[in-house]
Amino acid sequence: MNHLSDDQLSARLDGALNASEDAAAGRHLDDCSECRARLAALSELDASLRGALAHDPGDEYFASFADRLGEKIAASSPAGSPAAAPASGGLFGWWRSPRALALVGSTAAVLAVAAVALKLSSGRGVEGFAENAAPRTEVGAPLAVESAPAPAAEAPAEEAPAAKAAAPVTAPEPESRAEQAAPARRTPAARAQEVRTLAGGEPVPVPRRDLPAVTPRATPAAPAPTSAETRVRKPQAATPFNATPPNPAPEPVETAKGAAADVAAPVAPPAAKDRVTASKPFAVAPPSAPPAQAPAPTSEPERKSRFDVRSQLEKSKASAPAPATGSSTQSLAPPAAGSSVPFTGPPAGSPASKPSARGELTSRFRATPYEAAVEAATQAERAAQRERSAPAWDRAAAAWAQAASVAADESQVRSARRSAADSRMTAWRIEPTDARRGAALSAVDACIAVMPAGRQQEEARRWKAELER
């Protein structure tokens, strides 16, 4: 006979078995005296434990417990204010929180590791640039230029600042910005592109393992982006290196280009850049494979106009009810050169494409006086919740009363007056003065006057009773 396990007996004792398990255990217990004895022993143990661990210090103890605790709370908070026992703990509250301490510690560790890595990489970069730049640039430059976006594209966002910060360290005493940025960009590319020397002494580039086999001329290559461009084109960076980009538009518009130039100089050496431009540039959609979304520009003025954001916007305004472009997404960013999707506003059929849509949209997002007052009152209430002080709740109540005075309909009046009364009650409960009692009574009466019979009215009446006690 299989006896009941300890788990089964324990759960049976607690009534925690499900119906079928309980019935099965019951049938077994009917027939098994040994299991019955074990269960009885467990039950007896529980009863004994209940007696051994019970202790009643008496009613007097509990009568004064809350008061003693109140004293402790008051003592632990300045000026006896309950506001001094906040959850956040103030400016240095994190010092008492193990979780926050762990976070600070781990951040410091990551920063330290990053600093060491930066130091090492900068040292190696200088060395590599000084000693190996010439031969590696010769062999690796074309490939490096074409594969330059890959490390930037694959790099997580957090690494971008580190890469930016590395630039001035890598370039020793640069004379110009172009010189400052060029080694910084070239060095990782050159490092990424290993060169192996064959038996005959001929250097051969070794394809990187993390990149697809490089086919220099066939794969459309993007110009190496600056750090600013990388940020702008982040979604595009997720495109696989050898995949045809759905929106081949890496050339920045004038404004973006200017900003990029401020951050870093052109990344590729002039010769390499010329080579990229001479080959099939990524920036220009190949005529044989136009993007599906829209045709490539056919005339020079049209192509030029893409660089001019203002003219684009004016054009889009003029053709507001534009025909559908086939794309349901709309980018608010100015179009980049080479982008085949002209900025023509929302697709046809969408509500915003109607002539009056802009006006409707504006009016929809313009706050009414009531909404503005509610926003202000909500802010005041949040502040009061943080401060936990009666004056703060007084301010919140006044803000809610203001909202009630500009309410447009009954439901808004009810909501605002209820919040005002609630805030007044809270202020009074924190610091019960006669003035606050009077203000709370008025607010509660005003709330009861507009509140229909129901739970909320009952609650308001309970508040009133509390005030009148």
Place this chain on the structure above:
Amino acid sequence: MNPNVERMSAAGPPDDELITRSQRGDQRAFAEIVRRYQRSVYRVAYALTRNASDADDLAQETFLRAWGAIGRFELGSPLYPWLARICTNQAFSLFRTRKRRPETPIEPLLEAGKQWGVDDDPADHTARNERDSALQDCFAQLPPEQQAVLALRVMQDMSYDEIAKTLNVPIGTVMSRLSRARVELKKLMQQRSGDAT
């Protein structure tokens, strides 16, 4: 007493209202919460410390911490498991401290609430005290996690689900811990009686 029964029988505003008011800084609302749950919290505190002085400290510390963290309490959740969790965590912390700096509590008999009643037979009384004392010693030898599940189950009559929420463990873990705790306690008691004889 089952804290659920205690909560249902408690008159006055519902817990959620008191919690909301406490979150806004209303100390009187929090005092009401304290009055409502002080006995339950004290019971768990005493079961875990078996010392009136420690139980008092633990219960007060539990409510102090609850006051500090009431702003983060999620409205709509049951309050008692949250308080019990704070209490057990504080007790675990105390256990760790005691492990580093062991103390020998000297509790007077009267403080333990074991006064002789009028009808008590002194012999029975002595035997019961010895048994209770033995049980307390054996209970103290259990791992803290097992002490917690047993205290919450036996002293508070909490369901497995409530215990699971309190200790933030799966229900299956509650079940196995309870079973192991009972078996272990029984074994320790048997060893003790074996040693005595």
